[in-house]
Amino acid sequence: MRSFSNSKTMNRKVKKVLVAIAIYCILIVICGVFFFPCLWLILSSFSSTGSLYDIEGFFPSSFSFDAFIKLFTDTSQYNYPMWLLNTLIIAICNCILSTLLIIGTAYAISYFQFKARKSLMKGALVLSMFPSFMGMTVIYILMTQFNFVNNIWGLILIYSCTAPLGYLVQKGFFDTIPQSIYEAAKIDGATNARIFTTITLPLAKPIIVYTALTSFAWPWSDFILPKLLLINKDNWTVAVGLMQLQQNEFARFAAGSVFIAIPIVILYFFLVKYMVNGMTSGAVKG
Amino acid sequence: MKRFFRRLGKNIVDLWTNFINFFKVANLNVKASMCLMGAGQFMYRQIGRGILYLGIEILGILFFSIYGFQWLVGLITLGTVEADPWTGLEGDNSVIFMLLGLMSLVLLILFIALYILNVRDVYNTSKLVLRGEKPKTFKQDLKDLLDKKFYKTVLFLPILGTIIFSLLPIVFMILIAFTNYGEPYIPPVLVDWIGLENFIKVFSIGDIGPTFFKILGWNILWAIATTLLNYVLGLLLAILLNKKIVKGKFFWRLFPILAYAIPGFITLTAFKFMFSQGGPINFYIEQAGGSALPFLTKDGTWWARLIGLLINAWLTVPSVMLLATGILSNINNDLYEAAKIDGAGAFRQFKDITLPFVVFATTPTLITSFIGNFNNFGVFYFLRSDVTSNGYFVSNDTDLLINWLYRLSIDNKYYSIGAAISLIIFIITSAISLIIYIKSPAYKKEDTFR
Numbered sequence: 001m002r003s004f005s006n007s008k009t010m011n012r013k014v015k016k017v018l019v020a021i022a023i024y025c026i027l028i029v030i031c032g033v034f035f036f037p038c039l040w041l042i043l044s045s046f047s048s049t050g051s052l053y054d055i056e057g058f059f060p061s062s063f064s065f066d067a068f069i070k071l072f073t074d075t076s077q078y079n080y081p082m083w084l085l086n087t088l089i090i091a092i093c094n095c096i097l098s099t100l101l102i103i104g105t106a107y108a109i110s111y112f113q114f115k116a117r118k119s120l121m122k123g124a125l126v127l128s129m130f131p132s133f134m135g136m137t138v139i140y141i142l143m144t145q146f147n148f149v150n151n152i153w154g155l156i157l158i159y160s161c162t163a164p165l166g167y168l169v170q171k172g173f174f175d176t177i178p179q180s181i182y183e184a185a186k187i188d189g190a191t192n193a194r195i196f197t198t199i200t201l202p203l204a205k206p207i208i209v210y211t212a213l214t215s216f217a218w219p220w221s222d223f224i225l226p227k228l229l230l231i232n233k234d235n236w237t238v239a240v241g242l243m244q245l246q247q248n249e250f251a252r253f254a255a256g257s258v259f260i261a262i263p264i265v266i267l268y269f270f271l272v273k274y275m276v277n278g279m280t281s282g283a284v285k286g
Numbered sequence: 287m288k289r290f291f292r293r294l295g296k297n298i299v300d301l302w303t304n305f306i307n308f309f310k311v312a313n314l315n316v317k318a319s320m321c322l323m324g325a326g327q328f329m330y331r332q333i334g335r336g337i338l339y340l341g342i343e344i345l346g347i348l349f350f351s352i353y354g355f356q357w358l359v360g361l362i363t364l365g366t367v368e369a370d371p372w373t374g375l376e377g378d379n380s381v382i383f384m385l386l387g388l389m390s391l392v393l394l395i396l397f398i399a400l401y402i403l404n405v406r407d408v409y410n411t412s413k414l415v416l417r418g419e420k421p422k423t424f425k426q427d428l429k430d431l432l433d434k435k436f437y438k439t440v441l442f443l444p445i446l447g448t449i450i451f452s453l454l455p456i457v458f459m460i461l462i463a464f465t466n467y468g469e470p471y472i473p474p475v476l477v478d479w480i481g482l483e484n485f486i487k488v489f490s491i492g493d494i495g496p497t498f499f500k501i502l503g504w505n506i507l508w509a510i511a512t513t514l515l516n517y518v519l520g521l522l523l524a525i526l527l528n529k530k531i532v533k534g535k536f537f538w539r540l541f542p543i544l545a546y547a548i549p550g551f552i553t554l555t556a557f558k559f560m561f562s563q564g565g566p567i568n569f570y571i572e573q574a575g576g577s578a579l580p581f582l583t584k585d586g587t588w589w590a591r592l593i594g595l596l597i598n599a600w601l602t603v604p605s606v607m608l609l610a611t612g613i614l615s616n617i618n619n620d621l622y623e624a625a626k627i628d629g630a631g632a633f634r635q636f637k638d639i640t641l642p643f644v645v646f647a648t649t650p651t652l653i654t655s656f657i658g659n660f661n662n663f664g665v666f667y668f669l670r671s672d673v674t675s676n677g678y679f680v681s682n683d684t685d686l687l688i689n690w691l692y693r694l695s696i697d698n699k700y701y702s703i704g705a706a707i708s709l710i711i712f713i714i715t716s717a718i719s720l721i722i723y724i725k726s727p728a729y730k731k732e733d734t735f736r
Contacts, residue, residue, distance in 0.1 A: 020531050027532065030523065031541040034600070038544060040566075041556055052559055057573075058566045105444040108437040120445075127452050129716045131661050133688060134708045135455035137695045138462075145381050145473070161447030191433035196440075221549030224663065228696065239551050247559060257552040268547030269540075272608065 045254035052250035067255035078249075080256055082234060083241040087260075090156055090219040090237060097160035098215035103208055106170030107200060111192075128165050133224075135162075140228045150232040155225065163215060173207040174200075210274040217264055312409065319408040323401060326408035330415070334424025339404045346397045354390040361387020364465070369474035380477035381467065388458060392449075463705035472699060484706035494703060497679040497690070505686045508591070509660040512598050516659075517652065519599055520606025521644060525636075527607070528614050539611075542604035550601060554668035557597050558582065561669075584673050590684045594665045601665075602655070613647045614640070653719045660715055661688045687711050 047060030223239040245253040319326030324339030365378025467477045561581040568578040580586040675682040695704030
């Protein structure tokens with residue numbers, strides 16, 4: 001009790017409590033700001049009226065599963081299951097091809113010291129400075145010239161062939177594997193290909209998982225390229241399809257969004273640590 | 287700059303002396319390979335290599351005599367025969383001419399490079415032989431591809447893919463910027479080279495010039511404002527969540543991460559609905575007796591700009607926060623202890639320790655996020671792509687250059703103007719990032735915090 005008699009410590013304690021209350025208030029407001037739109041979408045997806053105008057305000061007055069049921073059964077105009085299937089095919093193929101190409105690039109650039117290395121890295125940097133739109137417009141023009149639009153394989157090819165330019169995060173990971181690990185294998189006369197498959201790849205499992213998951217997730221959220229290249233309704237991806245839904249189909253849009261957002265969000269919660277590492281390593285190494 | 291030229295001059299001199307020396311040293315085999323690819327390799331009994339090089343030469347000559355040369359000429363003329371629907375004459379397709387010409391140009395460069403490589407290869411072998419070693423067998427070559435030269439095997443496909451799907455499209459677009467390709471010059475109408483006319487159009491009075499400068503002004507303002515806002519908010523959030531007093535950090539961080547994880551097109555469409563004329567916000571305003579505000583409609587210039595800024599903050603502050611959290615945990619705690627002993631208050635500590643460190647560590651990401659925001663396509667594409675403003679050439683007053691580019695080339699087929707504008711965007715963004723990079727503390731004093 002003696003310490004409390006000292007008014008100075010008392011003041012300090014009060015001040016501390018006040019600061020804590022203020023901080024928690026701010027935190028609650030911030031989290032509310034981030035959570036509110038998500039909550040709005042989730043609740044709207046369960047609204048029994050489909051249109052944005054019928055909901056009147058943010059939250060629906062009555063709830064049902066109608067929107068979800070319609071999403072999967074009423075496919076004559078908006079074929080959501082088909083979009084899901086298309087996106088899944090694209091995502092799986094992109095996941096395999098992009099991961100192979102990115103990991104290979106990052107490993108080669110990080111592990112070998114060859115003559116063209118610096119110029120390759122500089123070249124990649126310059127290429128990534130061009131607005132990505134430039135290439136896309138040309139691809140769109142050429143695809144229309146050759147009547148090659150509406151082809152999801154074309155999309156997969158473009159996704160995976162442009163992926164290696166984003167090799168920096170993965171290279172950062174390979175840079176952290178100390179060379180000394182390889183020395184013993186080298187003395188035993190193992191070739192670099194063998195070292196790569198037996199030592200490097202197992203060590204690189206986390207970054208491979210990260211690369212695979214991010215390249216799997218990308219087609220679910222990309223909308224520009226598929227919108228350009230997939231004109232036929234049956235070839236749409238989820239993103240392109242959902243973008244076509246107008247205000248009067250709001251509940252369906254919300255339901256479709258919630259349905260694909262949940263797995264992606266879960267994925268991100270697992271990946272967030274890697275992503276931060278990637279961002280910081282990119283930050284330091286440039 | 288001076289150093290660059292001096293180095294260039296030195297390089298040229300080096301190259302020349304090397305060239306002269308090369309002729310002095312080159313033996314008969316090397317000279318044979320200079321005349322016919324692979325000949326020297328055959329003379330060293332490197333049959334595999336010899337066949338490869340000879341095959342390349344034969345294929346190359348066949349290709350260029352049948353197609354390649356013609357295609358190169360096509361790149362210059364862009365087609366001469368105009369299509370005639372009356373007589374059913376098909377005519378030349380300038381775009382395909384351009385593509386084929388570009389392809390054969392690339393193949394020509396590749397061919398010359400392989401030719402030089404072939405001579406260099408024999409030259410290296412001759413040096414090996416002079417030293418008393420045996421020339422490498424084809425088997426050894428193949429083995430090397432899995433060992434010493436393994437990087438060549440691994441990098442082959444990525445580089446090929448990048449050249450076809452990244453480099454060539456960009457070169458193609460640069461070429462288009464110097465043609466009149468676009469309404470009404472679209473195949474089957476012939477396209478022509480017009481030099482710098484597109485760039486002149488962008489910078490002069492008329493429809494396009496004034497729109498360009500109006501959009502450029504807003505684009506720069508937007509990039510600066512949104513980058514700073516996101517940066518400051520994200521940093522503050524990270525510092526707030528890093529405070530010792532905050533319990534359950536993991537729980538609090540979940541919410542920003544949630545916002546970060548949801549695909550952008552979902553949130554952007556949702557926000558568009560939220561602020562639309564009949565949307566919930568206007569519903570409450572009308573309920574309260576007000577009249578609906580023109581958030582995203584034609585009259586809502588500054589409303590739309592403000593909303594765009596806030597929505598972009600909602601989308602990107604979490605990633606800045608995550609980044610800053612990672613960096614904050616890297617700061618050496620001793621620095622704070624020392625500062626406390628010296629009697630520095632919380633603000634002083636923030637100003638003299640936290641801020642410089644974070645700024646130092648994030649400058650490169652600041653540049654990338656500035657450029658990302660400069661070319662932020664999504665926000666205004668979703669919010670207002672259905673609005674066209676008066677006084678803007680197929681565009682509106684919230685469009686960024688990248689949005690305008692989309693409308694010009696995809697929606698309205700002004701391909702060549704679009705190409706010129708994308709080149710200008712490239713020049714602006716690369717110049718800005720170069721300047722920021724050189725001026726940044728991370729570049730000036732690289733070792734400060736290591």
